[in-house]
Amino acid sequence: SQQGEEDPQALSIQEGENATMNCSYKTSINNLQWYRQNSGRGLVHLILIRSNEREKHSGRLRVTLDTSKKSSSLLITASRAADTASYFCASPHQGGKLIFGQGTELSVKP
Amino acid sequence: DTAVSQTPKYLVTQMGNDKSIKCEQNLGHDTMYWYKQDSKKFLKIMFSYNNKELIINETVPNRFSPKSPDKAHLNLHINSLELGDSAVYFCASSPGTGDTEAFFGQGTRLTVV
Structure with missing residues (x-):
């Protein structure tokens, strides 16, 4: 079964606004990863947060992890039109397979 | 240079x-994967290889x-293609087996008519 579920499925905002995406997972993890996929392209790794971390920053990205609630969030601050993409959370499982959430489609309007 | 092509x-x-x-892949990674992405963008792992050995086979038709x-190479051969095989197939690699990020190729859009 699908490990991660993301919320919302689609998000439309104006440039300059913040975008928040949430991810829930079902089983214990040792890290959670976020990826971006531009239309027609492959996935690009954004950030990895380990199970013993609660928050991590990378540029305009902020990721939180709450292992008690089995949830994570990705915040993109001061969004730009170039941030328009699908965003996926993923967690590694046995053998290294990444289980992906269903993704959030973010549209940033100029 | 393209990392995963x-x-x-x-x-x-x-x-x-x-x-x-x-x-x-030219990253020197030990692990490679094949993922399938359907029309709803749902990504599912198909196979994983570590140092040329199969370690994951996710109930994929034979x-x-x-x-x-x-x-450095992981090829995917598909016999007797069916309409339901239409999807985007992604190859990926990672240094180990899950503790680090995966690097994805650009994808192959397969259309079966």
Whole structure:
């Protein structure tokens, strides 16, 4: 079964606004990863947060992890039109397979 | 330099045909994967190889056969293509087995007509 579920499925905002995406997972993890996929392209790794971390920053990205609630969030601050993409959370499982959430489609309007 | 490259980018073929997708990574990673992304963008792992050895086979029909001639290459051969095989197939690699990020290729859009 699908490990991660993301919320919302689609998000439309104006440039300059913040975008928040949430991810829930079902089983214990040792890290959670976020990826971006531009239309027609492959996935690009954004950030990895380990199970013993609660928050991590990378540029305009902020990721939180709450292992008690089995949830994570990705915040993109001061969004730009170039941030328009699908965003996926993923967690590694046995053998290294990444289980992906269903993704959030973010549209940033100029 | 492209880290994970797969060819072809687009593949249109008729039902019943056999086709192959090739993947190469120049990152020196030990682990390679094949993922399938359906029309709803749902990504599902198909296979994982570590140092040329199969470690994950996720209930994929045996019409799909991965082959890893060396740890830099993982090809996917599909026999007797069916309409339901239409999807985007992604190759990926990672240094180990899950504790670090994965690097993805650009994808191969397979259309079976």
